[in-house]
Each structure stands twice: as structure tokens, then as C-alpha cells.
Amino acid sequence: AQKITQTQPGMFVQEKEAVTLDCTYDTSDQSYGLFWYKQPSSGEMIFLIYQGSYDEQNATEGRYSLNFQKARKSANLVISASQLGDSAMYFCAMREARKDTGRRALTFGSGTRLQVQP
Amino acid sequence: DVKVTQSSRYLVKRTGEKVFLECVQDMDHENMFWYRQDPGLGLRLIYFSYDVKMKEKGDIPEGYSVSREKKERFSLILESASTNQTSMYLCASNRPVAGGETQYFGPGTRLLVL
Numbered sequence: 001a002q003k004i005t006q007t008q009p010g011m012f013v014q015e016k017e018a019v020t021l022d023c024t025y026d027t028s029d030q031s032y033g034l035f036w037y038k039q040p041s042s043g044e045m046i047f048l049i050y051q052g053s054y055d056e057q058n059a060t061e062g063r064y065s066l067n068f069q070k071a072r073k074s075a076n077l078v079i080s081a082s083q084l085g086d087s088a089m090y091f092c093a094m095r096e097a098r099k100d101t102g103r104r105a106l107t108f109g110s111g112t113r114l115q116v117q118p
Numbered sequence: 119d120v121k122v123t124q125s126s127r128y129l130v131k132r133t134g135e136k137v138f139l140e141c142v143q144d145m146d147h148e149n150m151f152w153y154r155q156d157p158g159l160g161l162r163l164i165y166f167s168y169d170v171k172m173k174e175k176g177d178i179p180e181g182y183s184v185s186r187e188k189k190e191r192f193s194l195i196l197e198s199a200s201t202n203q204t205s206m207y208l209c210a211s212n213r214p215v216a217g218g219e220t221q222y223f224g225p226g227t228r229l230l231v232l
Contacts, residue, residue, distance in 0.1 A: 004160075033219065045208065045223035091160060095219055101174060104214070105151070106221060108160040 003027065004092055004109035011114050013082045020067070021077040021112045023092030029053075033095040034075040035106065036066065040088045048090075051075060082116045089113050121145070122224035124209055130230045137196040139227050141209030149214055150192035151221065152176075152184065155206040167192055168214065199231045 005024045013019040025034065036048040051059045051066045059066040067076040079086055092109040125140035141150065149168050153161040153176075163176030165184040173184050181203060185193045192211075196203055206228050210221040 006160075009158075035220070037223075043206065043226040043228075045210075047220050047222070050220060093161075098174075103166075103168060103174060104219065105163055105166060105176065106161075108153075108162070110158055110160040 003096075003107045004094055006092055006109035006112050008112045009110070011112055013079075013114065013116055015084060015116055015118050016081055018078060018080045019082055019114065021079070021090050021092075021114065023075045023077065023109060025073050025075060025092075025094050027073075027094065027096050029096045031097075034066070034068070035093040035095065036064070036075075036077045037091045037093065038086075038088045039091065039111075045091070049077070079114075084116050084118060087114060087116045122209060122211055122222050124207075124224040124227050126227050127225060128228050128230075130232065131196075131199050132232055133200060135196075135199050135231075137199050137229065137231075139194040139196075139207055139209075139229070141192045141194070141211075141224055142190050143192075143209075143211040143222070144190065145211065145213075145222070146189065147211035147213050147222075148189070149212050150186065151210040151212075152182075152192065152194045153208045153210065154178070154203075155208055155226070161208060164194065199229075201231050203229065204231045205229060 032053045034051045038046045049061045063080045065078045089111045091111045093106045122143045151166040152164045167173045167186040183195045209224040212221045
């Protein structure tokens, strides 16, 4: 079973509009973390935002916010006022303890390609 | 700023060759990671290391080995490259602190095995 599911392989949005990228996750841990990364065409992975499982407030970083719904196990990324430079692949990831060793590592979703149109 | 560097951006090798991918970080991070990225599959963890000479298998370690002789350097080794190892390889590092544990990534190496 997939641990991180991103159901939107591709999304289009008009410049200056808001867009929501979906992410659902599966874990039996009580303590875990959720991350969003951006990967432009150049290939580097850029950290955007983090949400801890015990955080009561939704995380925000500038134009990025994370809509965390713990009961539904979803962690959607909201980008407000889209810009052309937001066109990229976006990955949702979860940090949890590995079953075999207890060490914590990230598991990534398959990604969503966002294209911002002028 | 954290800097993670990888020895090559692009690499072309032949089937059966031994391939070394090098990763260096300058922030004294304990943890280092190797992922491969394939379209539609996202990033999958190959190996990670939580200390010098310590390593742990990730989700897809078959066909790979790693070496961490110094804290700042983590090498991925393909003992005998095969065409199904053509992929983008990403290195990352972080410090195992409670909370964010954000991973910082290198620019990636695009490996083509012919």
C-alpha cells in the first residue's frame, strides 16, 4: 500500500490564482512529519514547508500553506497568488520511523507537475 | 546555507561498469541519504547513513552499495551497472533533531547506462 498518495499527476493554474495540491498519507505512528518539496526543471529539490503531527496550527510559509486534516490523513499544499516561477514538480513526503529499525526516514509521493499559465 | 554537492550532473556508463556517485555536505550533518527518482514513482530511498561507517538499507538497495568513511562524504556504488539503473540520483543530508529534520538535497546526477 502506498504511504503517500498524490492523485494529481498534473495541474494547471492561471497566474495570480490560488491552487491546492493534494496529498494523503498512511501511517500508524502517532509522531510523524509531513513535508512539501518543489523541484524545478533544473532538478534540485527545494524544501517548502513542514507540518508536525502534533502541531495544532496549519503551517504557513509566505505564499505556501499546508492544510492539515489529521483525521482524514491529508496534508494538502495551498499556493496563493501563483507565479510563473511556481511551475515545477511538487512532492509530498512523510517522515516516520521505519518498522525494521525505528530510524526515521522520508517516504515520497509520486509528485504533481504544476504549470502556471500567464 | 547548507550545501550538498554531487560529483557529476550527468554521467554515461556502459553495462557492467562499476560506477561511483559522490556526495559531499558541508554542514556537519550526521544523516546522509541516497535516492533515485523515476517518473511516476517519486523518490525512493536506496540507502542512508546515520554516522560514519554506519549504513542502513532503504527501500530499493538491490544492486547498490554505499560507503561513508568521513562524515561529510557519502558514496553510492553500482558494482555492475545495468540499464535499469538509468535514473536521476539525489543525495540529501540532515541532522537528526526532533521536529523538522528537513532534508537538504544536492543538485542530482542523471545517470544513463547503455
